[in-house]
Amino acid sequence: MHITDIPVEVFLDNLFPLAEVRDVLSLGSTSKLFAALCADEMFWRRRCQADFNFTSQETARQSGWKNLYRGLRHPRVFVWGSRANGRLGLKTLPQGLRQGVPYPIEVKIPGSRIVSLVAGGMSFHAIDSEGSLYVWGTLDGESPSLNSEGFAVKYKTAAEPHRIRMPDPIRTVSCGRLHTMALDSKNQIWTFVSWGRPFRLDTTMLDCTSPETTPIQAESGWSFSSILTQSGDVLVFWPSSGEIGRIFEEEDAAMDERGDCNAYGTDDHLIPCVAWSLRADPLRIPRIPELPELESTGASQEERSKATALIKIAAFDNHLIGLTNKGHVLKFGDLSNENSFNRTTRWKYLENFSELSKVAAHPAFRDENAGLQASRSLQITHITAHFETFVAYSTGSSSIILMGDVHTDEHSQPKIIPELQNRSVISVPLGDYHHGALTADGQLLTWGQYSHGALGLGVPTELPLGTPGGYSSEAQLCQSRQSSWGPLVPPSVDAPSPVHFNHGPNPGGRRFCFAATAAGWHTGALVVCLEVSFPL
Structure with missing residues (x-):
């Protein structure tokens, strides 16, 4: 029996998890077969969890796990936003900033x-x-x-x-x-x-x-x-x-x-x-109700034949969002306190957040001038919630991002931001009044209120007029620079805009963001430098 006669599942499920990474890479250099096996995404995803405690719950990443494994050897922590309550974790902050830091700063x-x-x-x-x-x-x-x-x-x-x-x-x-x-x-x-x-x-x-x-x-x-x-x-x-x-x-x-x-x-x-x-x-809250079969999800027959069950939850202000293995999005509340808990309350099925036909009929996809098209298939795979906002989204190059809030019910239409659609979004962190979206290629986008710098788009008085995070007029800019009461709050940012991780005296090379988080009036990210090569 030749080594190539061993089923690939034996290598991926039994042998590779026990081997040293350098030995797996050495085997991958011997033939095209083993090169393909040693590049298996699921293998590297498992090694990220086994060797670095990096769980698949962190993001909706579907590819790039080998490069991420390399980067996890030397990740860097960046935070920004309000400085109140010591939340930035730095005793010394950059000079000239008052209420917060409006750009990423590293915490060691x-x-x-x-x-x-x-x-x-x-x-x-x-x-x-x-x-x-x-x-x-x-x-x-x-x-x-x-x-x-x-x-x-x-x-x-x-x-x-x-x-x-x-x-x-x-x-x-x-x-x-x-x-x-x-x-x-x-x-x-x-x-x-x-x-x-x-x-x-x-x-x-x-x-x-x-x-x-x-x-x-x-x-x-x-x-x-x-x-x-x-x-x-x-x-x-x-x-x-x-x-x-x-x-x-x-x-x-x-x-x-x-x-x-x-x-x-x-x-x-x-x-x-x-x-x-x-x-x-x-x-214990009631179980989910009987739900309709979802069409055009791209799921296999085996997946469609499985019993429908909750696989993820997301919690925010007095409510829960639930997601099933088939892509149904549901909402449950009121959960304001134990006394208000009603055992007769039922999950509400949000069809406008779950079914392709409903999503495709949304005005954002029917506006010919916007040039935005819904995918031919849709299965919501991830949910996020915080304070009064929740997000349900799919993954891949045709990812769809649907936003709701505490008032969303069975008849509500989701909020759709055109600039977020079809962007390979893998994570959507939510703050109180500012939000973010992380893409598969390591770019973090933010939008919403300034919130003491939580957008991380730069110092407003140093940004060109009209730039996201900056001022919209010369009068606002001058007023902010001359005010003895502190800078004028910049306008909210409507279109998701990129955050850069190259501030400070040693900006380094291009940064790859692989995880992001937000809450309150602050934001954080985990980042690796792509120009620095770390051996596996």
């Missing part, structure tokens, strides 16, 4: 390789390739804290990145406005109301003994938490109110009395958190 975290970056209401959370969790800013900036207080106080600011010492490696993080959820390597759900005292939800509803009790996604809404299980069930709870909020407050007060659970930050920027278990059951 020594000894770490950051592969995931998530923005909270007034903070950032990052995960490195080992599963360590880093935080900076303020989890809850609604009140001040004392320098003498530890991170058991939710108002405590981390002016620089701090690592939280967790029991197990962290896989994913999701941030609400004033709280954070994390899913660890053991599929345990952690909730942070303060960075010093995270609690694990201890319940048989999440014991991982069946698909119904095994979580696959933890998603923070504006003020509630939600969990999606393997079976497609959704659980919800409120970390600061209701029964779980009551238990938390009692245990938090008891730890205050003990006096040994303050989680003081160390000189080397470590938060020795006091992790504990909260025994309570979340609420």
Whole structure:
């Protein structure tokens, strides 16, 4: 038997995952067959997760995983926007800037390789390739804290990145406005109301003994938490109110009395958190209704024959967005608090966000002057939500981006931005009033309100008139330069515009953005330099 007689599945599924990358590359240089095998996108996607803890949930990327694997050896963290609450993680900021930094500025975290970056209401959370969790800013900036207080106080600011010492490696993080959820390597759900005292939800509803009790996604809404299980069930709870909020407050007060659970930050920027278990059951929301068969999705017969089930959720202000394996988009609410939760509430099917015929009939695609055409097939594969906005989108060169909000119902038409369509968008981060879109070729586009520089398009007074992020008239520019009260807020940006990562004294070569995040009035991105070659 010759080596080429071995089925390709054996190489990709059994042998390559165990081999050193350099050995796989050496094999790829021996023949065209092995060159093709060693360039397999799924193999490199799996290696990105296995070797760097970079999960496929980060983006909707479909190609370029080998180059991304190379770049993940030396990723760089950039942030911009409001400087309030220490959220930019830098003690020293560029001179001449007041309320915020309007362009990307690098945050360095020594000894770490950051592969995931998530923005909270007034903070950032990052995960490195080992599963360590880093935080900076303020989890809850609604009140001040004392320098003498530890991170058991939710108002405590981390002016620089701090690592939280967790029991197990962290896989994913999701941030609400004033709280954070994390899913660890053991599929345990952690909730942070303060960075010093995270609690694990201890319940048989999440014991991982069946698909119904095994979580696959933890998603923070504006003020509630939600969990999606393997079976497609959704659980919800409120970390600061209701029964779980009551238990938390009692245990938090008891730890205050003990006096040994303050989680003081160390000189080397470590938060020795006091992790504990909260025994309570979340609420289970009703399952999705029977849904119509979607036409022109491009799905195979095998995929179409599978049972319809929820595979993703996205949470925002008092509502949930759900996505099925067939491409149905649904909305659920009201989830403002435990008392308002109604077990008779049902998911609303959003046909105008799901069906090709409905999307193609949208005025944006029927305007002959706009020159915008809908694809011949459509399957929504990803959703994002934050504050009052949600997005449902497909992927590939004909990607369609559909936007809605908390008021969207079964009859609502999506908002369609022509400049975002057919752009190979792989991620859509959302802030309070500013938004972004990341493309497969590493370009980050932003639009919306200035929000203390959260668009990242540059210093308004240094941009040419009419440039996105700048002023529209000479009078505005002069007023801003001469004002003693601070710069005039530039006009909102309607058309998605590119962010550049070459500011500062050492701009370097062309940058490739592979992940982006936004919340509140700030934005962040993970970037690699394409001109620098790192060996595999």
